[in-house]
Amino acid sequence: MPISYTIDRENHIVRTVWDGDVTAAQVRAHWLRYLDDAEVMALRRTLSDIRTAHLHFSGEELFEIIRDIVLPRLADIEWKTAILVAQPDQFGVSRQYQAFADHYSEDAIFHDVERALAWLLDDD
Numbered sequence: 001m002p003i004s005y006t007i008d009r010e011n012h013i014v015r016t017v018w019d020g021d022v023t024a025a026q027v028r029a030h031w032l033r034y035l036d037d038a039e040v041m042a043l044r045r046t047l048s049d050i051r052t053a054h055l056h057f058s059g060e061e062l063f064e065i066i067r068d069i070v071l072p073r074l075a076d077i078e079w080k081t082a083i084l085v086a087q088p089d090q091f092g093v094s095r096q097y098q099a100f101a102d103h104y105s106e107d108a109i110f111h112d113v114e115r116a117l118a119w120l121l122d123d124d
Helices: 024-036 037-042 059-074 086-098 113-121
Strands: 003-008 014-023 046-056 081-085 105-110
Touching: 003 024, 003 037, 014 024, 014 037, 024 037, 024 059, 046 086, 046 113, 059 086, 081 113, 086 105, 105 113
Parallel strands: 014 046, 046 081, 081 105
Antiparallel strands: 003 014
8 A cells, every 4th residue: 555654652643654656546545544543533643754655646636535535534623734745746735735624634844854743743
């Protein structure tokens, strides 16, 4: 699976890694599995590393996944996500996600792991 996640119990966050070719179907399958995980839902803070991913889905497909999968499962639950990118297209997709998720998630985009983690762990 090109999208995997682990629970970082020391920092009380979820770490996701997107690697290789990633399609809309794979994003959909990931979020179905991810949002059904009780530990993930308890933490609600994610460090998403998409730096080695090649994203093969449109903004429209991303919006549909959020509308159909994410929104019904989150309802009024708040989330915080730090997204690590390396390429301009990854930044663009991350900005789209930020716009689509703005009412349930506080998101920021980073190139540096330490800065992303510091922002994610800052509770102010």
